[in-house]
Amino acid sequence: MIQAPKSNELFLRAQNSIPGGVNSPVRAFRAVGGNPRFMVSAKGPYMYDEDGNRYMDLINSWGPMILGHAADVVNEAVKKAIPNSLSFGAPTRKEIEIAELIVSMVPSIEKVRMVNSGTEATMSAIRVARGYTGRDKIIKFEGCYHGHGDSFLIAAGSGAITLGVPDSPGVTKGTANDTLTAPYNNLKAVQTLVEANKGQVAAIILEPVAGNMGLVTPADGFLQGLRDLCDKEGIVLIFDEVMTGFRLSPGGAQQLYGVTPDLSTLGKIIGGGMPVGAYGGKKEIMDYVAPAGPVYQAGTLSGNPIAMSAGMAMLTYLNDHPEVYTQLEQTTLKMVEGMQANMQKLGLNFTINRIGSMFSIFFTDQPVYDFESAKNSDTAFFGRYFNAMLQRGIYLAPSQYEALFVSTAISEELVAQYIQANYESLQQALQA
Known part of the structure; x- marks a missing residue:
């Protein structure tokens, strides 16, 4: 005992x-x-x-x-990086190297921005999608977790076309009004939401393989159906691969299922155990991020040299093995x-x-x-x-x-x- x-x-x-x-x-x-x-x-x-x-x-x-x-490969990389300082608040070569590696590994990513957590990554991806499309509303799925950003702490409404309601004190009704919720694996419900909010939906975000209602895999045709719908309606499709990125395959769930989103969010493995996140995708969308574009996002510890060293060691090992x-x-x-x-x-x-x-x-x-x-x-x-x-x-x-x-x-x-x-x-x- x-x-x-x-x-x-x-x-x-x-x-x-x-x-x-x-x-x-x-x-x-x-x-x-x-x-x-x-x-x-x-x-x-x-x-x-x-x-x-x-x-x-x-x-x-x-x-x-x-x-x-x-893991020895990660520990050695961290030990080597520590004597050079724990943080610079300035650019480093390692940031470029890991960005280039991520771009080479993940099908959807042409440019990538490093952040400090999965929550930061998903919050930022939604902001960029809104800035890129000029629309306000997003669609998320019941049981999918995208961190504790206000936009994601929304419970489903009472019907397929009702607005969400705040699921946590501190989340405003105004935020909830911009968040629509559908059942996972229910493509028809998503189509109904999009039709009822024609020209207003900036993004659809989901875990391509859900890991926060227990593990739930996508039904046949679900991911491709979302891809087709987003193409038709000018909606940004976001795969939250914080869990699945680099775990299900070197290119994540999107590589495994052969469906490419417009934006992807990453975390977990990308830092080899250090607190790291990232979001990336099509060049034309990512170029809306400051200083290249008007959508603001920043972070003092983004691209932290110790975290980048750990992540680079982990991703290199997985890519090579x-x-x-x-x-x-x-x-x-x-x-x-x-x-x-x-x-x-x-x-x-x-x-x-x-x-x-x-x-x-x-x-x-x-x-x-x-x-x-x-x-x-x-x-x-x-x-x-x-x-x-x-x-x-x-x-x-x-x-x-x-x-x-x-x-x-x-x-x-x-x-x-x-x-x-x-x-x-x-x-x-x-x-x-």
């Missing part, structure tokens, strides 16, 4: 000085019960907490640790097949969605293709399962509605350990 008294003590202490005791809400474990573990180090497939407990990590910092924690994606595919498939066998043996209702090295378990016998169908999952059972896995040293996302990420550090031996822990944890959750 894993005990964590130091983590429990730290969580109580943290609540006195940090809202909710954490710096990002899902870390508080409220969706699964219990208290969060406070980590001190990580290497390869493992994280270690304040109490010395070891966990096989299936979050990998929510995606960027595709080579496992503290395409076998990484074959290994990840095989490893993740073995894990999923093992879990499927376990759940069938135990007579559980389940759906597992997977693409490449991302997957989610939903405890429902219905297919999961959008946010409404994801909500059919038995979240109480998931909470029991999560805590049973945690007790066996497996660190999963502390929410039903988050994707899991596999790294190349997961060996065949660890796959076998994971499948065994999965079986025992499911048994324990059934008995609780």
Whole structure:
């Protein structure tokens, strides 16, 4: 039985000085019960907490640790960069090199601007789309998460052509009036929204593979249907590839599915674990960004030399070693097949969605293709399962509605350990 008294003590202490005791809400474990573990180090497939407990990590910092924690290739690049200063606030050669590499890897990107987070990237992409088109409204999808910018914290209205409503205090009704919301994988609903707001929609933004309602993949023809609609109506199509960029393929989901957006947002892997984001796309759109154009966006730490060094090392490695994606595919498939066998043996209702090295378990016998169908999952059972896995040293996302990420550090031996822990944890959750 894993005990964590130091983590429990730290969580109580943290609540006195940090809202909710954490710096990002899902870390508080409220969706699964219990208290969060406070980590001190990580290497390869493992994280270690304040109490010395070891966990096989299936979050990998929510995606960027595709080579496992503290990958030597990234660490060495950071060590080499640190003595030259942590920040300049001035241009560097490394910014050009990583921009050129991104342009060469991602199909949609002809020019790219570096920022500090995925949220900055999506906020900026929307602003540029509005500036480029001269229109105000955007369409987003239920269950897709694009960071905590005001435009994205909007819940769906009561019908296909109704405006959104603020989903968080602090988001104005005026912002909500410019945000339209459609169900994921429902092309007809998008067409209805566009028709009802003719000539007013600046952009359609989505995760081409959704990772924030659990993993949900696009239906056949959905992405191409959006591409065709945007071409017809002069709308900027934005793929939020903060999660999927460089994880599903060297060129992200857009390369995998063969659908090219007008703009793409990136994060996670692009920084090799450092806080980095980026947005980029067609030259004629990106040339609207200051100082080339009138749409203003700036950041003191954008293109930070340490972050650029980490990202350059990571992207170069992935670009030079395409076998990484074959290994990840095989490893993740073995894990999923093992879990499927376990759940069938135990007579559980389940759906597992997977693409490449991302997957989610939903405890429902219905297919999961959008946010409404994801909500059919038995979240109480998931909470029991999560805590049973945690007790066996497996660190999963502390929410039903988050994707899991596999790294190349997961060996065949660890796959076998994971499948065994999965079986025992499911048994324990059934008995609780």
